Amino acid sequence: xxxxxxxxxxxxxxxxxxxxxxxxxxxxxxxxxxxxxLCAPAAIIMLAxxxxxxxxxxxxxxxxxDLKFPDRQEFVGLDNYATVLxxxxxxxAVWVTTVMTVVSVVIELVLGMALALIMHRTLVGRGIVRTxxxxxxxxxxxxxxxxxxxxxxxxxxxxxELMGGDPVLTEKIPALAVVxxxxxxxxxxxxxxxxxxxxxxxxxxLLKAAALDGASGWQRFTKVILPLMKPAILVALxxxxxxxxxxxxxxxxxxxxxxxxxxxxxxxxxxLIKGLNLGIGSTMSVLIFxxxxxxxxxxxxxxxxxxxxxxxxxxx
Amino acid sequence: MAEIVLDKVTxxxxxxxxxxxxxxxxxxxxxxxxxxxxxxxxxxxxxxxxAGLEDITTGELRIGGERVNERAPKDRDIAMVFQSYALYxxxxxxxxxxxxxxxxxxxxxxxEKKVNDAADILDLGQHLDRKPSNLSGxxxxxxxxxxxxxxxxxxxxxxxxxxxLDAKLRVQMRTSVSRLxxxxxxxxxxVTHDQTEAMTLGDRVVVMRxxxxxxxxxxxxxxxxxxxLFVAGFIGSPSMNFVPAGLENGLLRSPLGDIQxxxxxxxxxxxxxxxxxxxxxxRPEHFEDSSLVEEHQRGGGHTFxxxxxxxxxxxxxxxxxxxxxxxxxxxxxxxxxxxxxxxxEASGGGGVSLVTRIDAxxxxxxxxxxxxxxxADKVQLFDPQSGRNxxxxxx
Numbered sequence: 001x002x003x004x005x006x007x008x009x010x011x012x013x014x015x016x017x018x019x020x021x022x023x024x025x026x027x028x029x030x031x032x033x034x035x036x037x038l039c040a041p042a043a044i045i046m047l048a049x050x051x052x053x054x055x056x057x058x059x060x061x062x063x064x065x066d067l068k069f070p071d072r073q074e075f076v077g078l079d080n081y082a083t084v085l086x087x088x089x090x091x092x093a094v095w096v097t098t099v100m101t102v103v104s105v106v107i108e109l110v111l112g113m114a115l116a117l118i119m120h121r122t123l124v125g126r127g128i129v130r131t132x133x134x135x136x137x138x139x140x141x142x143x144x145x146x147x148x149x150x151x152x153x154x155x156x157x158x159x160x161e162l163m164g165g166d167p168v169l170t171e172k173i174p175a176l177a178v179v180x181x182x183x184x185x186x187x188x189x190x191x192x193x194x195x196x197x198x199x200x201x202x203x204x205x206l207l208k209a210a211a212l213d214g215a216s217g218w219q220r221f222t223k224v225i226l227p228l229m230k231p232a233i234l235v236a237l238x239x240x241x242x243x244x245x246x247x248x249x250x251x252x253x254x255x256x257x258x259x260x261x262x263x264x265x266x267x268x269x270x271x272l273i274k275g276l277n278l279g280i281g282s283t284m285s286v287l288i289f290x291x292x293x294x295x296x297x298x299x300x301x302x303x304x305x306x307x308x309x310x311x312x313x314x315x316x
Numbered sequence: 317m318a319e320i321v322l323d324k325v326t327x328x329x330x331x332x333x334x335x336x337x338x339x340x341x342x343x344x345x346x347x348x349x350x351x352x353x354x355x356x357x358x359x360x361x362x363x364x365x366x367a368g369l370e371d372i373t374t375g376e377l378r379i380g381g382e383r384v385n386e387r388a389p390k391d392r393d394i395a396m397v398f399q400s401y402a403l404y405x406x407x408x409x410x411x412x413x414x415x416x417x418x419x420x421x422x423x424x425x426x427x428e429k430k431v432n433d434a435a436d437i438l439d440l441g442q443h444l445d446r447k448p449s450n451l452s453g454x455x456x457x458x459x460x461x462x463x464x465x466x467x468x469x470x471x472x473x474x475x476x477x478x479x480x481l482d483a484k485l486r487v488q489m490r491t492s493v494s495r496l497x498x499x500x501x502x503x504x505x506x507v508t509h510d511q512t513e514a515m516t517l518g519d520r521v522v523v524m525r526x527x528x529x530x531x532x533x534x535x536x537x538x539x540x541x542x543x544x545l546f547v548a549g550f551i552g553s554p555s556m557n558f559v560p561a562g563l564e565n566g567l568l569r570s571p572l573g574d575i576q577x578x579x580x581x582x583x584x585x586x587x588x589x590x591x592x593x594x595x596x597x598x599r600p601e602h603f604e605d606s607s608l609v610e611e612h613q614r615g616g617g618h619t620f621x622x623x624x625x626x627x628x629x630x631x632x633x634x635x636x637x638x639x640x641x642x643x644x645x646x647x648x649x650x651x652x653x654x655x656x657x658x659x660x661e662a663s664g665g666g667g668v669s670l671v672t673r674i675d676a677x678x679x680x681x682x683x684x685x686x687x688x689x690x691x692a693d694k695v696q697l698f699d700p701q702s703g704r705n706x707x708x709x710x711x
Contacts, residue, residue, distance in 0.1 A: 203400065203402070205398045205400045205402040206402050206404060208367075208369050208389075208396070208398070208402065209396065209398060209402035209404075209463075210404075210415075211368075211369070211388070211389040211390055212367060212368075212369075212389045212390065212394065212395060212396045213390070213395075213415050213416035213419060213463070214390040214416050214419040214420055214467075215390065215419055216390070219419060223404075223415075224404060227404075227406040228405065228406060230406075
C-alpha cells in the first residue's frame with residue numbers, strides 16, 4: 001500500500017518536471033506528503049543504522065585514535081590510509097581474500113547450477129531432494145566450522161586420518177583450501193536456491209522449441225537457459241561475491257588468521273577489536289566498503305540487470 | 317516433405333490416465349490436416365507425440381516411411397509453432413529465425429539468404445533486428461512461423477498458433493497460414509479447439525474426443541455426414557439443433573410436431589436398426605420462413621408455428637431463436653459439448669431451444685408467432701445411447 005502510494009507520487013513529480021513547475025492540486029500535494037510520511041520511518045532507520053556508522057567510520061579513519069593511548073587522538077588526514085596501503089599484511093589479506101572469493105564463488109556457481117538443475121528436474125521426491133540439499137545452509141556457520149576443524153584435527157578428525165594425518169590447518173595453502181571447502185559446502189545451497197528461482201522463469205515451451213530446432217541438451221542449456229537466467233545468475237553471483245569477500249566466521253574458527261590466512265575482515269577485526277586501534281581499523285573498514293561498492297558497480301555495469309529481451313540488453 | 321502415419325498410437329501416463337487411445341491417422345505428403353476437439357481431448361498430446369516431446373506408450377509413428385518412435389525431436393526433422401510462439405527473448409528476430417540453421421551448422425551465406433527469403437514471405441523484413449518483446453502479437457506469430465519454415469522441414473506442427481491473437485487478426489492470419497501451406501506444399505498438422513479454423517483451413521479434419529478419434533474427413537463431409545452426435549454438435553456454428561423424438565413406423569413424434577420421414581431416411585433408419593427413442597438433428601440453415609418457401613417445395617418438408625424469442629439480423633440473413641415445449645435432448649456427448657462451450661447452465665431452462673437461420677426477407681418479428689418450414693430430408697437421427705448417427709451414409 002505504502003509502496004504504491006509513494007511510487008505514484010514519485011511518478012507525478014517526474015511527469016510534472018518537464019512542464020516547469022505546474023502548480024500541484026491540493027489532492028496531489030496531500031498525496032505527496034503522505035508518500036514522504038510513509039517513507040520516513042524506513043528512511044530514518046536506514047540513516048541511523050547504516051549511514052551514520054559509515055560516516056562515523058570515515059571520520060575515525062582520518063584520526064589517530066588508539067584506545068591504548070586515548071590522549072594522543074588527533075586528526076592525521078590520510079596518514080592511516082598510507083599506513084594500511086603500504087602494509088604487507090594488508091596486501092596479503094587482500095590477496096588471500098580475493099583468491100578465496102574467486103575460487104569459492106566459481107565452484108559454488110558450477111555446483112549450485114548443477115544442484116538447481118537437479119532440484120528443478122526431479123519428479124519423484126522433490127521435497128526430500130530440496131530439503132536435504134538445503135541442510136548445510138540451515139546449520140549455523142560457526143557450528144559447522146567447528147565440525148570442520150575437529151574433522152581436520154590430526155588424532156581426532158576422520159578427514160585428517162583419511163588424508164594421512166597431516167595437520168592441514170597449519171599450512172597456508174592447505175588451510176585456505178579447507179576454508180574454501182567449508183565455504184562451498186555451506187553456501188552452495190543458497191546459490192542453488194537463487195539459481196532455481198531463475199530456472200523456474202525459463203518457459204518450458206522455449207526448451208521444447210529449442211529441442212525441435214535441433215538443439216542438444218547442452219546447447220539448450222548454453223543457448224537458451226543460461227541467457228534467460230542471466231539476471232538470476234547476476235544476482236546470485238553478486239550476493240555471493242560480496243558475502244565471500246567479507247568472509248570471517250569460517251576463517252576465525254578454522255585458522256584464526258594464522259599462517260598468513262587472514263582475510264581483510266579478519267585483519268580489520270584484529271586491529272579494531274583486539275588491537276583497539278580505532279583509526280587503523282576504521283580505515284580498513286572503509287577500504288572494504290569501497291572494495292565491495294566497486295564489486296557491485298562492476299557487476300551491474302558489466303552484465304546489466306534487466307531481464308533479457310529489451311533492445312539495449314538491460315545495460316545502464 | 318513426407319507422409320506421417322500414426323498406427324494405433326496410444327499415450328498412457330504413469331498414473332494410469334489414458335490421454336490418447338489407438339489413434340490411426342494417415343497423413344499424406346503435403347496434406348494440411350487439422351486435429352480438433354474440446355480441451356482435454358488428446359489433440360495436443362497427439363501432436364507432441366508426433367514432435368517427440370512426449371513418448372509413445374504403444375503403437376508406431378512413421379514419418380516418411382521410417383519408424384521414429386525412439387528418435388529425439390531434433391532428429392525427426394519437423395518444425396513446430398507453439399501457442400505461446402516460444403520465441404527466444406534474448407535473440408533478435410533474425411537470430412531467432414536463424415537459430416535452427418546455426419545449430420545445423422549451415423554456412424553464413426545460406427543462413428542469410430534463407431532468413432531473408434522467409435522474412436520476405438512473411439513480410440518481416442523491417443523487423444529483423446528487433447527483439448521479440450518489441451513486436452506485436454501478430455508479428456511474433458509470424459516470426460514463429462518464419463523460424464519453422466527456414467529449414468524446410470519434413471512437416472510443420474502447429475499447436476493452436478492463432479489462439480493468442482485477437483479475433484480480427486486471427487481471421488487474417490488464418491488466410492495467410494492457408495496460403496503459406498499451399499505455397500510451400502509441406503505436410504502440416506494443425507491443432508485447434510476452434511471448429512471455424514478446422515472448417516476453413518484443412519484438407520481433412522480429425523475430430524477427437526476423450527483421447528479417441530471420432531471421425532476423419534474433409535470439412536464439408538464432416539459437416540454433411542457426421543458419424544455421431546459429438547461430431548454433429550461440434551462442427552458448425554451456430555451448432556446443429558438437437559430435439560428428442562419418439563420413432564414409430566417412420567413417424568417422428570417430436571416437439572416440432574409429428575414428422576413423416578422421407579423414404580430415403582426411412583430406409584437408412586431401418587437398416588441401422590434404430591431404437592424407439594432418438595435425437596433429431598437439424599442444421600439451422602435447413603429452416604426457412606414458410607411464407608418464403610415455394611409452394612412446390614413445401615411438400616418435402618414440415619411446418620411448425622412458435623413464438624420468436626430473439627431475432628438477430630445479420631444483414632445477409634436472420635437468426636430466429638425459439639423455445640419449444642418439451643424436454644431437452646440429453647446424452648453424454650451433448651453434455652460434454654455444452655460443458656466445453658460453457659452453455660451447460662445457460663440452456664438449463666425448461667424447453668427445447670432451437671436456432672434457425674432464415675432469409676433476410678422474412679417478416680418474422682420478435683415476440684410474435686412465426687411459421688417455420690424445414691426440409692424433412694435433411695434431418696439426421698442419432699441414437700441417444702451410443703451417439704451413433706442412424707442416418708449416416710458414406711457418400
